[in-house]
Amino acid sequence: MILALIAIAALLLPLPFLGVAPNxxxxxxxxxxxDAAGFWVAVPVVLLALGAWRRLPGWAGAAAAALGVVAVLGLAGAAANDRLADLAPAARASFGAGFWVAIVAGLSLVAMRGAWMGLAVAVGAAVLWAMGGLDRLSLVVEATARADALQSAIWTHLALAGAALALALLVAVPLAWAGFRRPxxxxxxGAALSGVQVVxxxxxxxxxIPLLAALLRAVPALRDLGLGAVGWLxxxxxxxxxxxxxxxxxxSGGLASADPAAVQAAEAMGMTEGRILAEVRLPLALxxxxxxxxxxxVQAIGLVTLGGLVGAGGLGAVVFEGLSQFATDLMLLGAxxxxxxxxxxxxxxxxAENRLARPA
Amino acid sequence: MKRFRRGVPALLLALGLAVLAMPEVAAWLMGGTQGPYPAARLLDLALDHAALSLAGVLPAGLLGLVLGVVVTRPGGRGLRPAADAAAAVAQAVPPIVVVALAVPAFGFGWAPTILALMLYGIMPVLRATVGALEAVPPETRLAAEAVGLSPRQVLQEVELALAWPLVLDGLRVALVLAVATTAVGALAGAATLGTPIVIGLQNQNQVLVLQGAAATAALAFLADALLLMAVPARD
Structure with missing residues (x-):
């Protein structure tokens, strides 16, 4: 399969697999x-090739590919330990393009053959990390150094995404009902909300930021509520x-999806508008x-990233700090x-959706 | 002409936003004391922006179209779940994250943005293509087979011909989203209309932010209008 070929080529061709820098x-x-791993490269190459072999059943192919991905990671970790052994502690070993291509192609192969084997990759990576096999990789050094900040960034990120979702629901539910009653x-x-997407x-x-600043100047009482023009707001x-x-x-689509015949039948049975909504429309709309x-x-988790630009913190702040310092490890640590x-x-x-869609 | 009229609202919106992006107008609106972005350089950036958007969307459109045709053929039906899952994953990862992940691998410049646009653009086109091909009435397909057309001729002369307007509609959506998304490329060092936004954010110069935002939205509506006028109306 083409994915395995790409991964193997990335390992065998003279692409930068690891970048070693004095700081x-x-x-x-x-x-x-x-150069980094010598003949040990054969281990992931064979595993990835097995992962693509059609004669193997899906689970075995996925397992081989998953082991291959873990082996690529392990080789990078071992090579970093090896190369940096004689260098000053400030020396860094970062992933190169060859590593990324091999990992992405390998993970895609795992996903094709049996996506749940992705868990095996996560477990394998965790074991390597726990055993110290990845300790000298720049990304791991950075993650260990910033463990606390990173953890709080993750919670901030989730809190921001949750707040945005709650606010959007608070607006969308009454709007959808009003729009449903008056097409x-x-x-x-619909036109207005679609227009927003183009900005x-x-x-x-x-x-x-300037809009909120103007609003806060006009209504200073809002400032006392803890609202600010910069930050989470x-x-x-x-x-x-x-x-x-x-x-x-x-x-709107869900509300409109109720069969008019079902609604008419409910009306004929003497149901009130409220009961029709609760017992006919909502179950069909769910x-x-x-x-x-x-x-x-999913969009909330992604979009909140940009909050890093306006002082809201979260993982976006880590990404943008990395982008502004050209620090690739920080970008990865956030992204x-x-x-x-x-x-x-x-x-x-x-x-959850599949469970809902199944008729009860 | 009907097809021409369909694009007029978007075109007017684009014009209005372009006026808003003009240095004098933006500076007056924001009451800014800081210097606005010169119009000539904004125009240069707009050209770069458009080129970058196309460079991302054209391969995505082609890939989405080919994938959509493959998974609706009898031989490719098995690939449908994998293609759906891959497109969903590509859509779940926000462009800014793709850019942040791609910079370490490809460096600063155009490449990270093109990659992000490609991943983001496949889904709308794939979905439109599959939907449009599945909407072709089975009787039509059977009739085409009955008059002796080969599967390839059925695809080219019947199915794609009928599906084409819907496919182009998907491409239009993908292009408009891509033009709006390309602004993110400025964070990875690509010259786009996001550049004044980023400079404005760094220097707290809101005039630049407004200019970049208005110009990007103007370009997106312009693309929308042009494609609406180019595509025959469906009805």
Whole structure:
């Protein structure tokens, strides 16, 4: 399979697998996988090739590919331990393009053959980390040094995303109901909420600062409530503005999805408007709404990242600190948890959605 | 002409936003004492921005179209779950995160942004293509087969011909989103209309932020208008 070929080529070709630098500011000197690990490269190469072998059943192929990915990581860790043994503690070993290509192609192979084997990769990486096999890798050094800050950034990130989601729901639910009752109004809302999506996200986050500053100047009482023009407020407002569309659209779609015949039957039975809503419309709307909620949750986790630009903190602050210092480890340290959180939220929400969609 | 009229609201919106992005207008609105971004350089950035958006969206559109055709063929149906899952993952990862992950691998410049746009653009086109091909009535397909067309001719002359407007609609959505998203590239060192936004944020110059935002939105609506006018109306 093509994915295994890409991963193997990345390991065997003279691509920089590891970058070794005297400190974290200087650019590293590239070391290819063959130079870094010698004949040990054969271990991941064989495992990845097995992972792509069609004769193997899916679970065995996925397991081989997962072991191959862990082996790539282990080789990088071992090579870093080896190369940095004689150098000053400030010396850094960072991942190179060859490593990234091999890891991404390997993980894609795992996902193709059996996605749940991704757990095995996580367990393998955790074991390597616990055994000290990754200790000299720059990313791990940075993560250990910033463990506390990183942990609080993750919680801030989740809190911001949750607040934005709650606010968006608070706005979208009444809007969807009003738009459902008066379709003409609904069309206007749809156009307005879609229009928001065209505003570049960084601009909306940035423009909220002067707007909020003006508002706080006009109504100083708000300042006493702990609201500020910089910080969590612009991040939550801007994120909620983008989340409103998927929530509103799925709510409206869900409300409209009730079969008119079912509604008429309920009316004929003498149900009041409120009971029709509770017993006919909402149960039918729920699965559609669940899809919109999933999109909104995943988007919230991603969009809140830009809060780092307006002083809200969270993982975005780590990413932007890295981007402004050209510190790749910091960028990864911020971006990898966001990626994992978004994927985890997507998987969980998808499972919940499938359960809802199944007729009771 | 009907197709021409469809694009007019977006075109007017684009014009209004372009006026808003003009240095004098933005500076007057913000009451700024700091210098605005010169119009000539804003125009240069707009061209770079448009080129970068196209460089990301065209491969994504092609990939989405090809994938959409493959997973609706009898031989490719098995790939459908994998393609759906891959597109969903690509959509779940926000562009800014893709950029932050791609910078260590590819360095600063255009590459991280193109990658992010590609990942982001596949899903709308894939979804539109699959939806449009599945909406072709089975009787039409059977009739085409009955008159002796080969599977390839059925695809080219019947299915794609019928699906084309919907596919182009998906491409339009992907392009508009891409133009808005390309602004993020400024954080990875690509010259885009996000550049004044980032400079403005760093120097607390709100005039630059407004100019960059308005110009990006203007470009997005312009792309929307042009494609709306180019695509035949469906009805």
């Amino acid at each position: 974290r500011l200087l650019p590293g000197e590239g070391v290819s996988a063959l 003409r109004l609904g069309a206007v809302m 570049p996200a960084i601009a909306l986050f940035a423009l909220l 612009p991040a939550v407002l801007a994120t909620a503005a983008y989340l409103a569309l998927p929530l509103w659209r799925s709510l 699965p559609v709404f669940a899809g919109g909620l999933r999109v909104a949750v 990898l948890p966001i990626l994992l959180l978004a994927l985890a939220a997507d998987t969980l929400a998808r499972a």
